[in-house]
Amino acid sequence: MIARKLIFLAGALLIAGGLLAGCSTSDEAAKDQSSEEEIETEETGEQESKADEKSEPEKKDSSEKDDHVIDVSAFEMGYDPKEITLTKGEEYELVLNNDGEMFHDLTQKKLDIKITYMSEMADHPESLSFLDKMLGVKKSYASGDHDGGHEGETKNIHMNAKSGQTVRVKFIPQEKGEFEFFCSIPGHKETGMVGKFIVE
Missing domain, CATH: 2.60.40.420 (Cupredoxins -  blue copper proteins)
Structure with a gap:
């Protein structure tokens, strides 16, 4: 009887530990995923600003004079x-x-x-x-x-x-x-x- 209780208790601890580990893993995964999204957003923002910088010289300067x-x-x-x-x-x-x-x-x-x-x-x-x-x-x-x-x-x-x-x-x-x-x-x-x- 005591052995059963110990086995049940050990099993309950294992399940609880697994749940806790799973929760922390999913929290960490969520944190990792949000960090990755932030990095991607920053990279995308940098790429867009670089693209804007590249396209700026191609735009016609409105202060340019008409030669006519x-x-x-x-x-x-x-x-x-x-x-x-x-x-x-x-x-x-x-x-x-x-x-x-x-x-x-x-x-x-x-x-x-x-x-x-x-x-x-x-x-x-x-x-x-x-x-x-x-x-x-x-x-x-x-x-x-x-x-x-x-x-x-x-x-x-x-x-x-x-x-x-x-x-x-x-x-x-x-x-x-x-x-x-x-x-x-x-x-x-x-x-x-x-x-x-x-x-x-």
């Missing part, structure tokens, strides 16, 4: 840039920023172009600035129609801008070659306000 938009600064007495390279048959937007203190224009009479858009332009002023008078300028626009004007004109460029003003023209060059542009206000071209379109 040409910003030109007009000032006393010049343009920046002075040389502008274009491709025949392609549309360009020419943006004239008057960064000077005086009224300036950008006039181009020789290049055959097709104008597709023109913003509103300031009229040439009736009076001259103090600096113009010091330079010996007698009038604020060239003689006649001041080199082509800009009403209904489709064959050349004439852009007027007051100090601080920005004006725009969209156009398509129709021929290849080198063509001078300049400020048509008397005295400005003579003092260096000239540049060149190079159409390829």
Whole structure:
């Protein structure tokens, strides 16, 4: 009888021990599994961030400038840039920023172009600035129609801008070659306000 009790007790202890061992094993397995999942998640996160880093240079930088938009600064007495390279048959937007203190224009009479858009332009002023008078300028626009004007004109460029003003023209060059542009206000071209379109 005692032997049976001992056997029963031993068996109960073995079962209890097995259950306890099984529980701790399953707890450890669960811990191991959650640790493995965390490691996989971290690795996946690292891989995704590396993939993002790799794809970033491939994305187009939104601050990249469009090479068909040409910003030109007009000032006393010049343009920046002075040389502008274009491709025949392609549309360009020419943006004239008057960064000077005086009224300036950008006039181009020789290049055959097709104008597709023109913003509103300031009229040439009736009076001259103090600096113009010091330079010996007698009038604020060239003689006649001041080199082509800009009403209904489709064959050349004439852009007027007051100090601080920005004006725009969209156009398509129709021929290849080198063509001078300049400020048509008397005295400005003579003092260096000239540049060149190079159409390829």
